[in-house]
Amino acid sequence: MEDSDSMICMQTIDENGQYHGAVATPIFQTSLFAQPDFETFTKVHQKERENFVYSRGVNPTVRALEIKLATLERAEECKCFASGMGAISATMLTLLQQGDHVLFLNTIYGPTRQLLDFLHRYGVSYDHSNPVKSDIERDIKPNTKVIYLESPSTNLMDVADLKAISTLAKQHNIVTVIDNTWSTPLFQKPLEFGIDLVLHSLTKYIGGHSDLIGGAVAGNRKTIDRIFEEGFLLTGSVLSPNDAFLVLRGLSTLPVRMKQHWENAKDVIAYLLHQPEVEHIFHPSQATGETKKIVQNQMKGFSGLLSFSIRDASFEDVRTFINAFTLFKIGVSWGGYESLVIAPIRENNAEKLRSENIPPGLIRLSIGLEGSALQINDLNKGFNALRNR
Numbered sequence: 104m105e106d107s108d109s110m111i112c113m114q115t116i117d118e119n120g121q122y123h124g125a126v127a128t129p130i131f132q133t134s135l136f137a138q139p140d141f142e143t144f145t146k147v148h149q150k151e152r153e154n155f156v157y158s159r160g161v162n163p164t165v166r167a168l169e170i171k172l173a174t175l176e177r178a179e180e181c182k183c184f185a186s187g188m189g190a191i192s193a194t195m196l197t198l199l200q201q202g203d204h205v206l207f208l209n210t211i212y213g214p215t216r217q218l219l220d221f222l223h224r225y226g227v228s229y230d231h232s233n234p235v236k237s238d239i240e241r242d243i244k245p246n247t248k249v250i251y252l253e254s255p256s257t258n259l260m261d262v263a264d265l266k267a268i269s270t271l272a273k274q275h276n277i278v279t280v281i282d283n284t285w286s287t288p289l290f291q292k293p294l295e296f297g298i299d300l301v302l303h304s305l306t307k308y309i310g311g312h313s314d315l316i317g318g319a320v321a322g323n324r325k326t327i328d329r330i331f332e333e334g335f336l337l338t339g340s341v342l343s344p345n346d347a348f349l350v351l352r353g354l355s356t357l358p359v360r361m362k363q364h365w366e367n368a369k370d371v372i373a374y375l376l377h378q379p380e381v382e383h384i385f386h387p388s389q390a391t392g393e394t395k396k397i398v399q400n401q402m403k404g405f406s407g408l409l410s411f412s413i414r415d416a417s418f419e420d421v422r423t424f425i426n427a428f429t430l431f432k433i434g435v436s437w438g439g440y441e442s443l444v445i446a447p448i449r450e451n452n453a454e455k456l457r458s459e460n461i462p463p464g465l466i467r468l469s470i471g472l473e474g475s476a477l478q479i480n481d482l483n484k485g486f487n488a489l490r491n492r
């Protein structure tokens with residue numbers, strides 16, 4: 104993590120020096136901005152991207168957040184949205200048209216896949232491929248417009264070689280899009296490896312307090328301006344000034360939170376490595392061989408979202424294990440201060456999971472900020488319950 108990034112996270116954005124030295128960005132809770140005269144109105148109304156006209160377009164509090172996120176991602180521009188899915192939908196709707204094809208790499212966030220299933224009715228198709236050159240080259244079609252990936256992904260934490268993928272995509276004139284939510288811009292800056300667009304769910308680490316929903320996309324000015332005019336303005340997935348303020352507040356402690364999430368997760372991983380029931384730990388810190396080299400080359404640190412598999416676990420085993428917890432809360436989402444647990448197994452889906460290369464005994468932990476002694480103590484309750492079954 105770079106100190107200059109920490110400074111960006113904490114910096115006050117006051118483009119015109121009008122906030123009286125306020126260290127917290129003011130919340131501009133207004134739907135519209137009145138203009139001083141009719142000539143100005145006719146001018147700014149034509150250029151909503153560059154002016155404060157209406158908060159479905161540009162709002163100063165949201166704008167401050169966009170400037171910070173763009174700087175952190177080393178992007179020319181950023182646009183924020185009401186949710187991560189808002190950002191993903193607007194980006195896809197802008198980039199794709201009838202007859203286009205999308206190639207997914209690594210496991211992809213469920214609703215993102217569902218979006219592409221939905222776009223089938225508009226003539227857009229997709230396939231899954233593996234993030235290796237020969238497979239991608241085999242699966243690229245003449246109409247492939249977008250290569251979309253997650254690295255690390257958020258279930259099995261798979262990693263892809265960003266430089267190799269962006270190089271290959273450029274040769275085929277394909278736009279590359281990454282969901283960078285796992286790493287945050289502090290630990291991975293995909294644009295530096297040639298990826299075109301970076302997406303975030305601000306709901307996770309960047310917000311960090313489980314009290315808001317938000318999303319963002321960052322990239323070159325031309326593409327983000329297009330996303331603004333098309334996918335953003337027309338779907339109206341607007342981040343509220345209030346939520347933008349909360350994200351800015353979250354951002355100011357992001358560096359210290361990320362350090363602590365990893366400190367705690369490191370201890371939890373060391374503990375899990377000693378439990379005989381644990382078959383595998385899914386986290387980029389555990390990568391070996393070629394993958395380890397990729398991780399070292401493109402990541403500057405690790406977050407606290409990890410999975411592990413319990414050997415030969417049935418639904419009842421997983422149920423017993425998770426229900427023994429008192430600290431880890433059972434719930435979706437991740438990246439907040441609180442520790443969370445979730446598992447994909449249901450009473451009758453073990454075969455389906457295996458067919459998707461997901462171990463039925465998979466447990467996903469979002470390691471919060473409580474402290475590793477407490478977290479390990481809770482995991483111990485789970486393993487004891489399992490052993491006493």
Ligand SMILES: *Cc1c(COP(=O)(O)O)cnc(C)c1O
Binds near residue numbers: 304317
């Ligand atoms: C949560 C999540 C999203 C969606 O973000 P929302 O803010 O919930 O809409 C997208 N990608 C990943 C990897 C996520 O975990």
